[in-house]
Every structure is written in C-alpha cells, then in structure tokens.
Amino acid sequence: MADARPSQLFRNKSAKIAAIPMIVTALFVFVGGTAWTIVYSFTKSGLLPRLKWVGLDQYERLWSTKRWIVSIENLMIYGLSMLVLVFVIGFILAALIDQKIRFENTIRTVILYPYALSFVVTGLVWQWILNPEFGIESIVRSWGWESFAFDPLYNADIAIFGVLIAGLWQGSGLVMVLMLAGLRGIDQEVWKAARVDGIPAWKTYIFIVIPMMRPVFITTLVLVVTGIVKIYDLIVAQTGGGPGISTEVPAKYVYDMMFQANNLGQGFAASTMMLLTVALVVIPWAFLEFGGSKKRG
Amino acid sequence: MVDITSSQLSGPQGPKPRKALSRRNILLYGTLFVVTVYYALPLYVMIVTSLKGMPEIRLGNIFSPPVEVTFEPWVKAWAQACTGLTCDGLSTGFWNSVRITIPSVILSIVIASVNGYALANWKFKGADAFFTILIFGAFIPYQVMLYPIVIMLREIGLYGSLTGLVIVHTIFGMPILTLLFRNYFTSLPEELFKAARVDGAGFWGIYFRIMVPMSLPIFTVAMILQVTGIWNDFLFGVVYTRPESYPMTVSLNNIVNSTQGVKEYNVNMAATIITGLVPLTIYFVSGKLFVRGIAAGAVKG
Numbered sequence: 059m060a061d062a063r064p065s066q067l068f069r070n071k072s073a074k075i076a077a078i079p080m081i082v083t084a085l086f087v088f089v090g091g092t093a094w095t096i097v098y099s100f101t102k103s104g105l106l107p108r109l110k111w112v113g114l115d116q117y118e119r120l121w122s123t124k125r126w127i128v129s130i131e132n133l134m135i136y137g138l139s140m141l142v143l144v145f146v147i148g149f150i151l152a153a154l155i156d157q158k159i160r161f162e163n164t165i166r167t168v169i170l171y172p173y174a175l176s177f178v179v180t181g182l183v184w185q186w187i188l189n190p191e192f193g194i195e196s197i198v199r200s201w202g203w204e205s206f207a208f209d210p211l212y213n214a215d216i217a218i219f220g221v222l223i224a225g226l227w228q229g230s231g232l233v234m235v236l237m238l239a240g241l242r243g244i245d246q247e248v249w250k251a252a253r254v255d256g257i258p259a260w261k262t263y264i265f266i267v268i269p270m271m272r273p274v275f276i277t278t279l280v281l282v283v284t285g286i287v288k289i290y291d292l293i294v295a296q297t298g299g300g301p302g303i304s305t306e307v308p309a310k311y312v313y314d315m316m317f318q319a320n321n322l323g324q325g326f327a328a329s330t331m332m333l334l335t336v337a338l339v340v341i342p343w344a345f346l347e348f349g350g351s352k353k354r355g
Numbered sequence: 356m357v358d359i360t361s362s363q364l365s366g367p368q369g370p371k372p373r374k375a376l377s378r379r380n381i382l383l384y385g386t387l388f389v390v391t392v393y394y395a396l397p398l399y400v401m402i403v404t405s406l407k408g409m410p411e412i413r414l415g416n417i418f419s420p421p422v423e424v425t426f427e428p429w430v431k432a433w434a435q436a437c438t439g440l441t442c443d444g445l446s447t448g449f450w451n452s453v454r455i456t457i458p459s460v461i462l463s464i465v466i467a468s469v470n471g472y473a474l475a476n477w478k479f480k481g482a483d484a485f486f487t488i489l490i491f492g493a494f495i496p497y498q499v500m501l502y503p504i505v506i507m508l509r510e511i512g513l514y515g516s517l518t519g520l521v522i523v524h525t526i527f528g529m530p531i532l533t534l535l536f537r538n539y540f541t542s543l544p545e546e547l548f549k550a551a552r553v554d555g556a557g558f559w560g561i562y563f564r565i566m567v568p569m570s571l572p573i574f575t576v577a578m579i580l581q582v583t584g585i586w587n588d589f590l591f592g593v594v595y596t597r598p599e600s601y602p603m604t605v606s607l608n609n610i611v612n613s614t615q616g617v618k619e620y621n622v623n624m625a626a627t628i629i630t631g632l633v634p635l636t637i638y639f640v641s642g643k644l645f646v647r648g649i650a651a652g653a654v655k656g
Contacts, residue, residue: 072558073477076469077485080533083526084485088492091503098502107502154387167642168391171398174638174645176587178604179631182611183397186404186624187417197416227397235646284494291589295608312498317594322502329498340494 092333099326107322116327126328129306132218136307137286139222140229144282145275147226148233153263155234156241166238170231177228181295184224185211211297214304221296221305228292229285233278240274241267276343283339287332308332405429405625412620428619432626437616438609440598445626447599448606452586452633454517455602459524460581464574467529471536472562476548486533493530501594508595515597523591528584532577539573540566572644579641580648583634603630 099117102110120126151169155162172180187193190209198206210220244267252262268275290309297305308328316325400417405428407421415422434444441447474482504523505514513519543566551561567574592602601609607630611623638645 070477070479073473073479073482076473076477076558077479077482079466079525080470080489080529081485083529084488084492086507087500087504087526088488088495091500092495094503095499107506151390154383154390157383159383159387163642165387165391167639169394170646171635171638172394173649174583174634175631176589176604176634178587178589178608179627182607182623182627183401185611186620187397187400189417189620192412192417192620197418200416227394231394232649235649239650280494284496288496288498291604294589295612298612309496309498312501313590313594316502325498325502329496329501332496333499336494336496340491344491 095326096330096333099323099330101323101326103322103326105320105322112323116323117331120324120327120331123324125303125306126308126311128303129308129311132305132307133287133289136218136222136225136289137283139219140225140286141279141282143222143226144230144233145278147230148278149237149268151230151234152237152241155238166235169234172228173231175228177289177291178295180224180228181221181292181297184220184227185296188220188223212301214301217297217301217304221292224296225289225292229282233282236274236278236281237271240271243274244270276346280339280343284336287336401624401628401631405432405621405628407621409619409621428621428625429629431619432610432622432629436610436619436622436626437613438606445603445606445610445629448601448603449629451517451596451600451606452603455520455524455592456582456585459521459528459585460578462521463525463528463532463581464577466525467532467577468536468567468570468574469562470529471533471538472540472566473558474533474537475540476561476566477558486537489530489533497527497590501590505594514595515600517596517600520591520595520600520602523595524581524585524588527591528581531580535573535577535580536570539570543569575641576644576648579637579645583637583645586633 098107098109100111100113101108102112102115155165159165188195188209188211190196190207190212195206195208198208210216210223248266248270249262252266257266288309289307290313293299293305293307293310299306299310309332312325312328312332315321315328396418403420404412404417406424406426407415408423408425408427411422432444433446433449435442436444473479474486504526508514508519508522513522547565547569548561551565556564586602587604588602589604589608592605596602596605607626610626
C-alpha cells in the first residue's frame with residue numbers, strides 16, 4: 059500500500075489502531091491466557107491462584123482421580139462414536155440429497171435446524187424423549203412389548219450413548235451441509251467418466267469421489283473434533299454428569315474444579331490436558347494444510 | 356445415482372424417460388422421509404408436550420397430539436417457573452439474554468469488520484502474524500482461558516457484570532468474524548479501493564463510503580452467526596455473570612433441572628421451546644444465509 063512514510067511506527071496508523079483489539083486478544087487472551095494456565099497448572103493453587111510450585115503433582119493427582127479417568131473414557135467413547143457416525147450419516151444424507159431430488163430445500167432445512175438450537179435445548183428435549191416413564195420406552199411397552207428396555211439416561215453403562223443420540227441429532231446436519239458442498243464441488247465430468255467405464259455408483263463414491271473430497275473431510279474433521287473436546291452444555295443439561303459419574307466429561311471436570319470445588323490447580327491441569335488433545339489434532343492438520351509451501355498467512 | 360449424468364450424455368436417443376415410481380425413487384424418497392421425520396420429531400414433541408396439561412401427560416404418550424390445548428404451561432414458563440432461587444420464570448433470563456446479545460453482536464461485528472478491512476486492504480508489518488495467532492486461538496478449548504479472563508475482568512472491575520460478558524463474547528467472536536470479513540473484503544475488486552485512494556479517501560472514508568455499503572450481505576451473515584452463537588451460549592453465561600444476570604440458557608437449565616418440587620414436564624418443554632425460539636426464527640427466516648455463515652465457519656484457518 060502506497061502511503062506517506064514519515065516514521066515506520068506511524069505509517070498506516072489507522073490500520074494499526076483498528077487492529078489493536080485483535081492484537082490485544084491474540085497476545086493477552088490467547089497466548090497470555092494459555093501460557094498463564096499452563097504455568098499455574100504446576101502450582102498448588104486452591105481457592106486462589108498461588109505461585110507455589112509443586113511440579114507435576116496436579117497431573118499425578120488428576121490421573122489418579124476416578125472421575126477424571128471416567129471423563130476421559132467417556133470423551134473417547136463419545137468422541138469416536140460421534141466421529142464415525144456423524145461422518146457416515148452426514149455423508150450418506152448428502153449423497154442422497156445430491157440425487158437431484160425434489161423438496162431438497164425442505165429436507166435440508168429440517169435436517170439442519172437442530173444445529174441452530176443450543177446444546178441446552180438439545181439436551182433437555184432428549185432428556186424428555188428418553189425419559190423411560192413417558193418417552194420411547196413407555197410407548198414401545200404400551201404397544202405390548204412389556205419387557206422392552208430403553209432407558210439410556212438411567213443406566214450408567216449406556217448413559218453416554220443417550221448423550222450421543224442427542225449430539226448426533228444436533229450436529230449431523232452441519233456435516234451434511236459441508237459434505238453436500240463438497241459433493242457439489244466435484245466436476246460432473248468425473249461422474250461421466252466413471253459411468254462410461256461402467257463403474258457402479260457406490261464404487262465411484264468410495265474410490266473416486268471421497269478421495270477427491272479430502273480437503274472437505276479434513277476441515278470437517280477438525281471442526282468436529284474441536285467441538286467434541288469442548289462438549290459441556292449438552293452433558294450439564296441432559297444428564298448433569300449422571301447417573302453417578304457415568305457421563306462426566308473433561309470440560310465439566312474443569313468447570314467443577316475451578317468454580318465449585320475451589321481446586322484451581324486441578325482445573326488448570328485438566329484444561330491443559332484438553333489443550334493437549336486439541337493440539338494433537340490441530341497441529342498435524344496445520345502442517346498438512348499450511349506447511350511446506352506457505353500458501354496463506 | 357447413474358441418472359445424474361444421463362441427461363448430460365449427448366446420445367442420439369436423448370435422456371431416457373424415467374418413471375416417477377421406480378424402485379430407486381421409492382427407496383430414495385422413503386429413506387429421506389424417515390430421516391426427515393426423525394429430525395423433526397423432537398421439535399414436534401416439544402410443541403405437543405408444551406400444549407398439554409399435566410394429567411394428560413401422565414396418561415398419554417409423548418407423541419400423541421394434545422386432546423385439550425392449553426397455553427398455561429407457556430405462561431407459567433415465562434412468568435412463574437422456579438429456577439431454584441427465584442420463581443419469576445424465564446422472562447428475566449430472556450431480557451438478560453437480549454441485553455447481552457445486542458451489544459455483543461454490535462461490538463463484535465464493528466471491531467471484526469474494521470479489523471478485517473485493515474487486514475485486507477491496509478496490511479502492515481506483522482499483521483499476518485497476529486492474525487495467524489488469532490485463528491489458531493479459535494481452536495484452544497475455552498476452558499484453558501476461562502480463569503485468566505476471570506482475573507482480567509476482576510482487575511478492571513467488570514467480573515460478574517453484563518459488560519464483562521459482552522467483552523468475552525466480543526473476544527471469542529473475533530477469530531471467525533475477522534476471517535469472514537477479511538476474506539470478503541479481499542474478494543472485492545481492488546480497483547475500487549485504488550480509485551478511492553487516488554480520489555484522496557482515507558482509511559475511514561473508504562471503510563464507511565465503499566466497504567460497508569458494498570458488504571451488506573456479509574454483515575447479515577455475521578449477524579446471524581453471532582446472534583445464534585451468543586444466544587445459545589451457556590458456558591460464558593454461567594462463568595462470567597451472577598445469578599441475577601444469568602442468560603436465558605442458564606435459567607432454562609436451572610428451571611428444568613432444579614431438583615425441588617414436582618416435575619412439570621409441560622412447563623419444562625414450554626420453557627425449552629421459548630428459549631429455542633429466537634435462533635429457530637432466525638434460522639427459518641434467513642435460510643441460505645445461515646448456511647453461508649456456517650460454511651464460512653467451516654473454512655477456518
């Protein structure tokens with residue numbers, strides 16, 4: 059940008075002023091805040107943050123706490139099932155909608171509307187539908203199948219899958235929309251060529267179309283994974299972590315430790331572990347996407 | 356699936372005439388119908404339950420339409436339902452949410468649009484570095500930054516106030532909105548900007564007279580994104596405000612999951628649907644723009 063240049067610092071002054079909120083947020087909140095939490099996760103902070111070093115004690119305590127282990131297990135079970143199912147459902151729905159169907163807009167609108175609702179609303183609706191006294195269980199029983207049991211929210215062994223049903227309902231529309239955009243971005247010539255070669259449609263999808271949609275899959279993956287790690291409101295609203303501690307998740311552990319148990323150190327250590335989990339996904343992705351040749355800033 | 360290309364294959368016989376009731380179509384539309392019903396069902400259950408009286412709920416099943424329609428649960432959810440501490444329903448939470456959402460949306464959009472404009476057209480040294488940090492910051496779990504922000508807000512005396520929460524929403528809305536505006540402004544023809552420069556317009560002149568009027572759609576997308584995001588927020592509301600200024604999502608959760616008293620499922624569902632009404636209205640009215648907003652959110656980074 060051509061500009062008068064009296065001094066380096068005052069060049070482009072308005073732009074720099076406009077960028078102050080971004081600079082402050084990036085440096086103080088994102089970098090500073092994260093560094094602060096990591097540093098204090100090595101201290102003996104209780105009710106208030108204190109710089110009294112205890113090394114890795116907080117982490118040792120964290121990993122010997124039953125509730126944290128259950129939280130991590132739940133996150134794994136929920137996360138893996140969510141990941142697989144949301145992709146399968148999202149892709150199949152997108153492929154079906156991509157068949158030049160009628161009422162496309164209506165169907166898309168209905169599949170996506172749960173995404174506009176908050177997790178609290180999602181959790182509460184499904185808490186109601188899965189209520190064994192009034193919901194699905196009682197209805198199937200009233201049809202004559204007296205021994206039918208489907209009470210995920212009251213059965214500690216499968217409670218997390220009750221949450222999964224709600225999570226899938228809320229989030230699969232988003233994946234469908236992204237996949238649909240990806241499918242529409244595929245050149246029709248590819249389909250023509252596959253047809254000329256006599257390749258069946260399902261094979262074309264698996265061996266040609268899906269590999270071509272790699273960028274869409276990767277962005278969606280990153281989005282879904284970061285969303286899964288953050289899961290909190292859904293649990294609070296739908297199960298409150300129960301029955302017992304069977305649906306606890308890391309984000310809830312962090313909140314409860316920081317703001318209810320007055321155990322900041324544990325909260326910091328737990329949130330640092332969450333950061334680590336996200337980093338394990340985001341950093342390889344960033345290298346794949348931006349590493350090597352610097353395409354974008 | 357084969358049919359996709361059949362109309363484009365230019366053969367002597369032209370596109371094959373298709374029967375409307377082929378096996379493929381029955382399967383396709385059948386599946387889509389079942390799926391659509393599945394997704395729509397919870398909304399239906401919410402509405403139906405909220406219009407029934409408690410005796411009817413205890414007797415019937417949750418999918419049956421109300422025999423006797425009553426709006427009492429709605430009235431009760433709005434004005435009398437108990438959150439554990441107080442019994443003034445969702446109305447307080449609703450107005451809190453309005454007071455949180457409006458300034459947050461305006462502030463975050465103003466800041467992010469000016470910032471995105473600076474990044475697109477007035478790039479200065481180091482701007483991209485900060486922007487990269489900002490985008491990566493969007494991936495950091497909020498839990499990591501919760502407490503440092505508590506301390507920052509306490510230092511400036513805003514912890515627990517609505518203003519504090521507005522600042523928090525502005526901060527966390529910044530990555531995605533800045534990206535949205537930067538990409539949009541970059542896509543505008545550069546000649547426009549250059550011509551305005553030649554005519555002597557400065558930073559703000561170009562922003563207000565050229566960029567803003569040309570970018571109304573993207574402002575709408577940003578607004579949809581922010582209104583739904585902030586309205587639906589639960590975590591920041593519960594962390595950064597006091598009980599008397601809890602947003603609607605938090606009061607809803609407190610009403611439904613409060614352990615005292617008899618559970619009134621109809622009131623609970625009425626409260627749930629009232630809370631979902633604002634984002635749902637935006638969604639159904641805005642349609643394609645909403646999709647564009649989340650698509651923009653998807654190309655983060």
